[in-house]
Structure formats: C-alpha cells, structure tokens
Amino acid sequence: MMTKTSKIDALKKLAKHHARSSRTTQAKALDQIAVHLGFSHWGALKAQEKKGWQPTDECIASLKEAVESTNPFARGAEGSFGTLGANMDGPEVQKSGTVDGVPYLMFVFQDDIQMEGEGWRIVVPEAPNASPIVSIDERFSEECRLNEPKLLSEALAIAEVEAKKVQARISSDWSRRSTKPNAKGVVRHPLFSEMDRRRIESDTWYCLHCNSKVSGHEIAKNLWHCPSCGASPIDIFSVPFWLEEGDDQPTPYRSPKNGGRGEPVIEVIDNRLRLELSEDNVTLLIRSALLDDAANAGERLGALLAEISFDEELGVWVTFETDYWPEEKEAIQARAVAKALGVSFDQDIVLCEPPFAWPGIAEFSSNTLEYTQTMLRAYEEQTTGQAKPNE
Known part of the structure; x- marks a missing residue:
C-alpha cells in the first residue's frame, strides 16, 4: 500500500520521466x-x-501507462512494435494497418520511420x-491513393506518432543536459x-557539413x-575548427516562424532494377571471366594480378603480368563477357616483379596447393644450400 507522500512522489517521478522523453521542462510535465x-x-x-485529495492506485497505474505509451521503446522487450524494444531497428520488425482502406507496413530503420x-x-x-519524403513508383503513379491529400495527411500523422516515440527514446538515452538547455542556452553535446x-x-x-551557426536551443x-x-x-561542434583565414564565416540559422516539419517532399521514381555498369561491377565480372580462362595455378595468379580498367567510352583494358599469363594466351571468356556487356575489350602484357620466385613453377601446377608445396620445397632448398631448381 502506498502512503500519501509516496503517491505524490510517484506522480513527480512520472512527470520527470515524461519531461525527459518529451524534452520539456519539469514544470510543464x-x-x-x-x-x-x-x-x-x-x-x-x-x-x-492540502484538502485531503490523493490519487488512487488505479489513477497512478493509468497515468504510468499513458506516460509509457509516449516512450514505449524505453521498456526493453515490450516495445510498441511487439519485440526488441529500444533495439528495434529494421524491416523484420513491423507494424501493419490500413489508412482509409489502404494497407501499409511500418518499421524503424536507423531511427527513421518507414511506412510503405x-x-x-x-x-x-x-x-x-x-x-x-514520399516516394511513389511511377508504375503506380496514376492510381496511387497517396495522391489524395486527405489520405496522405492521415498516413503522415500515423507515421509521426511513431517518430515521436523514437525521439522520446533518444531523449531518454541522452543526458538531460543534452536535450534541455539551461537559462543561458548552454547545452551539452x-x-x-x-x-x-x-x-x-x-x-x-x-x-x-553546411557551416551553419546554431543556438543551443x-x-x-x-x-x-x-x-x-x-x-x-x-x-556538430562547439568550435568551427575547419575554418581557415579568408574562409566564409558560419551562417547563423534562423528558425521558421511555424517550426515543426516542413511540407512533404513528393517524388515519382522508377523502382525497376537496373544493372549498373560501374567500374567495380565490370572489373569484377571481367576478373571472374579471366579465372574461367586460366588453365593452371600460374594463370589463375595472373588473372588475380591483372590490372583491369574500365571506361564507358574506351571499354575494358586488361594488363597482364608476363610471368603468370602467357603472352600468346587469349582471354576468350573475358572477351565474351565484355561483348555481352556491350563494351570493347583490349589486353596487353608487361614484365613486373613477381610476388614469388621461380614463377614458372606455377605453370606446371594444376592447383594452388600443389604449387604452394612445390614452391616451399624450392625455397627450402635455397636455405639448405642445394642447387636452385630449373625453371
């Protein structure tokens, strides 16, 4: 049974939790x-x-539930998405519902609310x-009901409720001095x-990022x-240490009169998957094809050591290391892959410093283990004073 004093203290404690999660003053809470x-x-x-009123146990329980409902992620395993609580992050933990008959899934990703x-x-x-940010697939743009202002407004309101819960969890995790400036506007990072x-x-x-000057509030x-x-x-830093003499001074930030979130940014996008012929992607495919072309351990090393460059206009250029890739050998599979990608293919060969002595050993090795064992024996013969093996 709670005493009269403990019941009032319970209200003050709940107010303190609410003030911290909502980033407001204790008096307002x-x-x-x-x-x-x-x-x-x-x-x-x-x-x-003072006249004898006291909150009932039921009132305190109801109030506790109301306070916790604004900050459910702080409750650990019983977060508002049903699992993972404060650690909930990712599309595998979802809420579902409908907005005016339109079904949706909602989840948290890197503390952003995503509703789709x-x-x-x-x-x-x-x-x-x-x-x-509102993204509409152009294949559905004509019939998408998010084009209806009323429905979009309702969907945004639902997502904003969850966003405030995430913000409450962040505020509870941080020091109170980080979310509530003092009378002089001083706040802690x-x-x-x-x-x-x-x-x-x-x-x-x-x-x-943008060289803005922002008040603590x-x-x-x-x-x-x-x-x-x-x-x-x-x-965000307390000193603009990146500025040098002659650089533009930071621009003071002026908050808009209305505050809050800006108007939604609506974009119609093409979500169809496309192959991106970036240098990394093309290089990966060409090197894989060179490994297909390799007939022994030495040529596989040559495929791995080859320098591959790609330019949208000039196509693919491969430079082989002559000790590991025979000068007369044609990269048939690599050339075929380049043709399939719609790009040209050229190759040349240069003499470089090989990573291992006697690279010719690899030419007669069917696999890497066989090559490694033969190479180790050759190195060992050098340390024991025996003659170097013929290449």
Missing part, C-alpha cells in the same frame, strides 16, 4: 500530469492535496524538423567529450541534427 488527472494545472492539484504500401513509401526522418572526458557544453554550435530542439541541412550529431 507536472502540469500535463495534473491535466491528465482532471486538474487545470499542478498548482490546482497541490491545492486539492504497394507502389509507395513514406520516410519520416529522425530529425524533428526534417520534411517527410550528447556524444562528444573533452580529452579529460568532460562533456562539451556551449550555447552556440557549428555544423561541419535550436540544436537541442532538433535532437542535435543541423536544422539547416539535417546533418547528424557527429557533424
């Missing part, structure tokens, strides 16, 4: 607790307490002032510390994301 219990503000609640249905996706970023492990504090912060309000460009907390 106490007022919100009082309103939830039917009073106009905390002062009114205290006045009734057939032919569309909404991303509500972690940063509180970032605009939602949630991640960085000085050399002596003291946390860095300042009333003014600078963005490495603004950076804390936006969960340490730059309110100008959206850069993450790791790009």
Whole structure:
C-alpha cells in the first residue's frame, strides 16, 4: 500500500520521466500530469492535496501507462512494435494497418520511420524538423491513393506518432543536459567529450557539413541534427575548427516562424532494377571471366594480378603480368563477357616483379596447393644450400 507522500512522489517521478522523453521542462510535465488527472494545472492539484485529495492506485497505474505509451521503446522487450524494444531497428520488425482502406507496413530503420504500401513509401526522418519524403513508383503513379491529400495527411500523422516515440527514446538515452538547455542556452553535446572526458557544453554550435551557426536551443530542439541541412550529431561542434583565414564565416540559422516539419517532399521514381555498369561491377565480372580462362595455378595468379580498367567510352583494358599469363594466351571468356556487356575489350602484357620466385613453377601446377608445396620445397632448398631448381 502506498502512503500519501509516496503517491505524490510517484506522480513527480512520472512527470520527470515524461519531461525527459518529451524534452520539456519539469514544470510543464507536472502540469500535463495534473491535466491528465482532471486538474487545470499542478498548482490546482497541490491545492486539492492540502484538502485531503490523493490519487488512487488505479489513477497512478493509468497515468504510468499513458506516460509509457509516449516512450514505449524505453521498456526493453515490450516495445510498441511487439519485440526488441529500444533495439528495434529494421524491416523484420513491423507494424501493419490500413489508412482509409489502404494497407501499409511500418518499421524503424536507423531511427527513421518507414511506412510503405504497394507502389509507395513514406520516410519520416529522425530529425524533428526534417520534411517527410514520399516516394511513389511511377508504375503506380496514376492510381496511387497517396495522391489524395486527405489520405496522405492521415498516413503522415500515423507515421509521426511513431517518430515521436523514437525521439522520446533518444531523449531518454541522452543526458538531460543534452536535450534541455539551461537559462543561458548552454547545452551539452550528447556524444562528444573533452580529452579529460568532460562533456562539451556551449550555447552556440557549428555544423561541419553546411557551416551553419546554431543556438543551443535550436540544436537541442532538433535532437542535435543541423536544422539547416539535417546533418547528424557527429557533424556538430562547439568550435568551427575547419575554418581557415579568408574562409566564409558560419551562417547563423534562423528558425521558421511555424517550426515543426516542413511540407512533404513528393517524388515519382522508377523502382525497376537496373544493372549498373560501374567500374567495380565490370572489373569484377571481367576478373571472374579471366579465372574461367586460366588453365593452371600460374594463370589463375595472373588473372588475380591483372590490372583491369574500365571506361564507358574506351571499354575494358586488361594488363597482364608476363610471368603468370602467357603472352600468346587469349582471354576468350573475358572477351565474351565484355561483348555481352556491350563494351570493347583490349589486353596487353608487361614484365613486373613477381610476388614469388621461380614463377614458372606455377605453370606446371594444376592447383594452388600443389604449387604452394612445390614452391616451399624450392625455397627450402635455397636455405639448405642445394642447387636452385630449373625453371
């Protein structure tokens, strides 16, 4: 059984948790607790307490549930998505539902809320002032119901509820000094510390990404994301150390009058998969084909040592190392792969310093183990003073 004092203390404790997760003052949190219990503000609640009023156990339980519902990820394994709680991140943990009959799946990915249905996706970023991004597959663009302003607004509202829960979890994880500036606007960086492990504090912060100058109030309000460009907390510093003499000075950030998130950014995209003929991808396929062309351990080493370059206009150029790839050998499979990709193929050969002595040994080895054992014996003969084997 809770005493009268412990019941009021329980309300204050819940208010403290709520203040931290919602990044508000303790006084405002106490007022919100009082309103939830039917009073106009905390002062009114205290006045009734002096007359003998006390919250019931049921009231406290209901209030606790309401406070926790705004910060479910802080409850560990019983998070709002049903599993993983504070560690919940990834499309394997989902919520499902409908918006005006349109089904959706929703999950958290890197602290962004992602909500998607057939032919569309909404991303509500972690940063509180970032605009939602609405992507519509162009194959569904004509019939996609996200084109309806009312339905889009309802979908964004559902996603925003979950975004606030993620923000509450982040706020609870960080120091209170990182989310609530003091009277002078000084706030503590949630991640960085000085050399002596003291946390860095300042009333003014600078963005490495866009060179903005942001007040402590603004950076804390936006969960340490730059309110100008959206850069993450790791790009926010108390000193613009990257500036040199003659560089442009940081640009002061001016918050918009309305605040909050910007209007959603709507984009129609082509989601069909396409092969990207990047240099890395082409080089990988060509080297794999060279291994197909190799007939022995030496030629496989030659395929691995070959320098492969790719240019969209000039095509593929392969330079072989002559000790491991015979000058007269044609790279038939590699040339065929290049043709299939629609690019030209040329090759040449150069003499380089081989990685192992007596590279000719590899030419007569059917596999790498056989080559390695023969090579080791050859090296051992050198250390024992026996004659070098004939190549």
